[in-house]
Amino acid sequence: MASDLIRDWDAHLAHEKRRSEHTRRAYIATAERFCAFLSLHRGGAVDAAMLTALTPNDLRAYLADRRAEGLGNASAARELSALRAFLRFVGGSNASVPQMRGPRVKKGLPRPVSPAEAMQLVHDVEDNAREGWVGARDFALLLLLYGAGLRIGEALALTGAALPLGDTLRVTGKRNKTRIVPILPAVAKAVARYVATCPWPIARETPLFLGVRGGPLHPGVVRVSVRSARRALGLSDRTTPHALRHSFATHLLAGGADLRSLQELLGHASLASTQIYTAVDAAHLLDIYRSAHPRAG
Numbered sequence: 001m002a003s004d005l006i007r008d009w010d011a012h013l014a015h016e017k018r019r020s021e022h023t024r025r026a027y028i029a030t031a032e033r034f035c036a037f038l039s040l041h042r043g044g045a046v047d048a049a050m051l052t053a054l055t056p057n058d059l060r061a062y063l064a065d066r067r068a069e070g071l072g073n074a075s076a077a078r079e080l081s082a083l084r085a086f087l088r089f090v091g092g093s094n095a096s097v098p099q100m101r102g103p104r105v106k107k108g109l110p111r112p113v114s115p116a117e118a119m120q121l122v123h124d125v126e127d128n129a130r131e132g133w134v135g136a137r138d139f140a141l142l143l144l145l146y147g148a149g150l151r152i153g154e155a156l157a158l159t160g161a162a163l164p165l166g167d168t169l170r171v172t173g174k175r176n177k178t179r180i181v182p183i184l185p186a187v188a189k190a191v192a193r194y195v196a197t198c199p200w201p202i203a204r205e206t207p208l209f210l211g212v213r214g215g216p217l218h219p220g221v222v223r224v225s226v227r228s229a230r231r232a233l234g235l236s237d238r239t240t241p242h243a244l245r246h247s248f249a250t251h252l253l254a255g256g257a258d259l260r261s262l263q264e265l266l267g268h269a270s271l272a273s274t275q276i277y278t279a280v281d282a283a284h285l286l287d288i289y290r291s292a293h294p295r296a297g
Helices: 002-016 021-041 057-070 071-092 115-127 133-147 150-157 185-198 219-233 241-254 259-266 276-292
Strands: 169-172 179-184
Touching: 002 021, 002 071, 021 057, 021 115, 057 071, 057 115, 071 115, 071 219, 071 241, 115 133, 115 241, 133 150, 133 219, 133 241, 150 219, 185 276, 219 241
Parallel strands: none
Antiparallel strands: 169 179
């Protein structure tokens, strides 16, 4: 029955995917709405057999129903992404999820990826990976960019000598300049999970992040995965792996970090390179002011 499948999915999200409570609530609410819709749309009890036999028309009918309730394009795109993850879970490793283009999302001015959007992007990349260990790899890699401010080249240059990750990590950046960056427990945990599931041996002298054939991971592979996820979620075209590093900087600055500390964390050669984030943060604050202040209009 649908309730059993949703309960099992919730447990899967909590214990295997380790999703936040906020994300789980959103995903479960979407699955519950979808199953309630199907019971009327298709008729009868909703079970695994029905869910694995759905067509793109069923998803379109659901989204049309939700749009009639006032759901916007961006929210519809995120809901469609959650449904795909749910249907993949129900169908198992051989699941064939109905393919359809998500709603078009109007492009706005480039903005830093919000914390919620960043994590949604990282999770979507993991969920859509071809194999479980590949998803764990991409999740860990992108979390290093967002959680530690690494450039993608810096993350891919790491070797097995960095393992196991501790509270800090020595990173070699541009012009062979090294810096020490703090590592959040969630980032260290994600890297450890990837290493534990990787089918290829990771030695001290070999790259930490490996491709599906055991060779060094190419950055283009990661960019393709991020591009697919941002389209599914209705995020801006500016949402790239490097944008996660920008968001790391912007969120730290908004949280009270000073420019000198931020310069060190990002590995910028000059303070001028770091000062661009003050403009980004000011623009973000102006957006908040204009939308919240009663006299801003």
